[in-house]
Amino acid sequence: MIKKTFSISLLVFLTLFIFSCGSGDKKKNKVTDTIPADLSKINDLISKDPNNADLYNQRAKYYVEKKKMDLALTDINKAMSIDSTKAPYYVTISDIYFAQGKAKKLSKSLEKCIKLDPEYVEGLMKLAELHLFFKEYPKTFEYISRALKIDKQNSKAYLMKGVAYKEMGDTGNAISSMQKAVEIDENYYEAYIQLGILFSANTTDSRWIYLNNAIK
Numbered sequence: 001m002i003k004k005t006f007s008i009s010l011l012v013f014l015t016l017f018i019f020s021c022g023s024g025d026k027k028k029n030k031v032t033d034t035i036p037a038d039l040s041k042i043n044d045l046i047s048k049d050p051n052n053a054d055l056y057n058q059r060a061k062y063y064v065e066k067k068k069m070d071l072a073l074t075d076i077n078k079a080m081s082i083d084s085t086k087a088p089y090y091v092t093i094s095d096i097y098f099a100q101g102k103a104k105k106l107s108k109s110l111e112k113c114i115k116l117d118p119e120y121v122e123g124l125m126k127l128a129e130l131h132l133f134f135k136e137y138p139k140t141f142e143y144i145s146r147a148l149k150i151d152k153q154n155s156k157a158y159l160m161k162g163v164a165y166k167e168m169g170d171t172g173n174a175i176s177s178m179q180k181a182v183e184i185d186e187n188y189y190e191a192y193i194q195l196g197i198l199f200s201a202n203t204t205d206s207r208w209i210y211l212n213n214a215i216k
Helices: 002-014 035-048 053-065 069-082 087-100 103-116 121-133 137-150 155-168 171-184 189-198 206-215
Strands: none
Touching: 035 053, 053 069, 053 087, 069 087, 087 103, 087 121, 103 121, 121 137, 121 155, 137 155, 155 171, 155 189, 171 189
């Protein structure tokens, strides 16, 4: 039942977070139209240094972006066979398990990630997202708080916190958290949309301000 619910709800959840950490602003690692050349470069680097685990992780992340999960899984498994002590590798494999709807494997990979590096913000954020997905709010707040202690300017953490409060029916704290998100990142589209929705029942002009900011 958990796996079925996980799979059905996946598409909706992806519209907010797509299980990638970092704020909703500058997607520095976003795949672009130049990827074929980039992939060729990674392939060339791997051929010259076949025992470099980071290169396999890099190519696995590319395949995740292209939704080629079988190829991604092969590469991340290769990376982890070379070096199983790198926390970021467990985040990469968690992205694959998320796309495949494998909740238990996803959870275990993220728990392993923060066991290896308790202060790895991306791992903490993904665990917060996972618990938010299953509406386990105390755990959601726990991991968000841990992430914010390390990175106080994490706008995505405040957005996620706001979404949790919104789902709990706490509109005041939801608005406060999301306003903090756009205070940190004035280009945070998702946060403006959420604020517009939260203010939709309000007779003031606040909702239009936030929605217009989203359009801009």
